[in-house]
Amino acid sequence: MTLLGAAPAAAEPSCYSALVNEWWCAQYVEDRRDDIVAATTEHLQITVAAVLLGLLIAFPLALLARRLPRLETTILGVSTGLYTVPSLALFPLLVPFTGLTATTVVIGLGVYALTILVRGFLDGFRSVPDDVVESAVGLGYGTTRLLFKVQLPLALPVLVAALRVATVSTVALTTVGTLVSYGGLGDLIAHGVQRNFRAELVTAAVLCVVLALLLDIVLVVAQRLLTPWARAGAR
Amino acid sequence: MTLLELTWDYLTTAGSWTGNGGLLDRLVEQLLLTVTALLLGMGVGLPLALWLGHIGRGGFLAVNVSNIGRAIPTFALLAVLVTADWPGPAQLGPYGRAGLATLIALALFALPPLVTNAYTAVREVSADVLEAADGMGMSGRQRFWRVELPLALPLVVSGVRLALVQVWATATIAALVAGPGVGAIIVSGFARNKYSEGIGAAFVVAVAALVLELLAAAAQRAVQPGRGATVRTS
Numbered sequence: 001m002t003l004l005g006a007a008p009a010a011a012e013p014s015c016y017s018a019l020v021n022e023w024w025c026a027q028y029v030e031d032r033r034d035d036i037v038a039a040t041t042e043h044l045q046i047t048v049a050a051v052l053l054g055l056l057i058a059f060p061l062a063l064l065a066r067r068l069p070r071l072e073t074t075i076l077g078v079s080t081g082l083y084t085v086p087s088l089a090l091f092p093l094l095v096p097f098t099g100l101t102a103t104t105v106v107i108g109l110g111v112y113a114l115t116i117l118v119r120g121f122l123d124g125f126r127s128v129p130d131d132v133v134e135s136a137v138g139l140g141y142g143t144t145r146l147l148f149k150v151q152l153p154l155a156l157p158v159l160v161a162a163l164r165v166a167t168v169s170t171v172a173l174t175t176v177g178t179l180v181s182y183g184g185l186g187d188l189i190a191h192g193v194q195r196n197f198r199a200e201l202v203t204a205a206v207l208c209v210v211l212a213l214l215l216d217i218v219l220v221v222a223q224r225l226l227t228p229w230a231r232a233g234a235r
Numbered sequence: 236m237t238l239l240e241l242t243w244d245y246l247t248t249a250g251s252w253t254g255n256g257g258l259l260d261r262l263v264e265q266l267l268l269t270v271t272a273l274l275l276g277m278g279v280g281l282p283l284a285l286w287l288g289h290i291g292r293g294g295f296l297a298v299n300v301s302n303i304g305r306a307i308p309t310f311a312l313l314a315v316l317v318t319a320d321w322p323g324p325a326q327l328g329p330y331g332r333a334g335l336a337t338l339i340a341l342a343l344f345a346l347p348p349l350v351t352n353a354y355t356a357v358r359e360v361s362a363d364v365l366e367a368a369d370g371m372g373m374s375g376r377q378r379f380w381r382v383e384l385p386l387a388l389p390l391v392v393s394g395v396r397l398a399l400v401q402v403w404a405t406a407t408i409a410a411l412v413a414g415p416g417v418g419a420i421i422v423s424g425f426a427r428n429k430y431s432e433g434i435g436a437a438f439v440v441a442v443a444a445l446v447l448e449l450l451a452a453a454a455q456r457a458v459q460p461g462r463g464a465t466v467r468t469s
Contacts, residue, residue, distance in 0.1 A: 175310040
């Protein structure tokens with residue numbers, strides 16, 4: 001066993017082995033490509049699902065808060081309270097209801113995204129000039145058409161800013177999901193720490209940051225495409 | 236018994252709270268870490284940010300430090316610090332295993348909200364007020380201490396409040412790299428299939444977070460100039 005173990009290490013010097021523990025190792029990325037791709041895919045799926053969940057719940061909540069100003073304080077207060085609960089504590093508190101599943105992570109992260117997004121929607125609606133809304137009403141816009149054709153598009157820049165914050169922080173927080181074994185790249189980081197395997201945890205950490213950056217860019221581009229008038233005005 | 240009943244049992248048993256590595260022990264450890272790291276972050280971040288705001292430079296850095304902080308997973312930074320030769324997982328006095336690595340990570344993650352808020356606070360002091368201060372013949376130093384700082388204080392404190400929440404959360408996550416704090420009970424509970432212990436400890440962490448947040452909110456209200464007027468700053 002010692003012979004077999006020593007021979008390949010001597011034959012092909014690698015940057016990870018029992019003796020060498022480099023921080024960065026291209027060989028590792030090549031050898032474990034499948035694992036890395038699987039973890040990244042899971043990470044992306046959890047992040048996107050959580051942000052979409054947050055978005056889906058934040059929109060009606062924001063509409064409700066606007067309609068009933070007294071409810072706004074309650075909604076903001078409760079969501080701020082939930083936001084202060086650390087992720088590593090929120091996931092266990094969901095486990096009795098959703099078990100050790102990806103759902104636990106998605107719901108937990110959705111709660112954090114929701115907090116940021118409700119504020120984003122409310123600030124966004126507030127940023128729509130009153131006279132614009134007034135002229136739309138004067139032109140005969142009904143509530144629904146006013147919302148989707150005037151208020152929502154004009155609120156988009158502020159809303160997207162909140163969406164970017166929510167998305168980038170969700171990517172980072174997904175790693176904590178490793179507590180229930182659904183942490184995407186966080187699972188690789190946890191494994192790297194357990195085995196003292198530097199290349200593994202650094203690769204996963206770098207991929208997390210890259211993923212956050214890429215999603216951020218996607219949102220910026222999407223906003224540009226969705227609000228052509230903003231660019232025209234800037235010129 | 237259901238999981239919730241088991242958790243209730245765990246939380247109502249005196250033995251869970253007392254003793255070495257018990258809930259109280261870990262809670263004190265985590266509070267100590269949080270306060271130390273927050274003070275460290277404030278000691279470094281606030282003077283720097285306030286000074287940058289005063290001279291009106293480095294805005295790019297002050298704003299982007301938040302964006303960078305958000306993109307880096309706390310877990311990843313902790314993992315790197317613990318795996319490195321220094322600071323590594325060494326025990327640090329009352330701060331527990333990997334105490335130094337945890338303190339460094341906590342202080343670093345306290346910086347973004349502190350720096351961004353303090354810088355913005357000083358920059359947002361209205362130009363008219365600054366002009367009036369200059370017109371009264373105030374020196375740069377006088378203008379900072381008597382005009383800019385008092386006006387900036389509410390927003391600075393709101394940054395400290397955000398930093399506190401962030402540091403408490405990160406201190407919990409430190410357990411994922413076998414670090415100190417109540418999180419250690421959560422992680423070990425999940426690792427040993429004793430979910431009731433993990434959930435019970437999570438409950439304690441969550442309640443403590445809410446108490447800290449309420450205390451910070453009260454402190455913030457105390458420095459707000461127009462009391463009763465609840466101006467949301469974030």
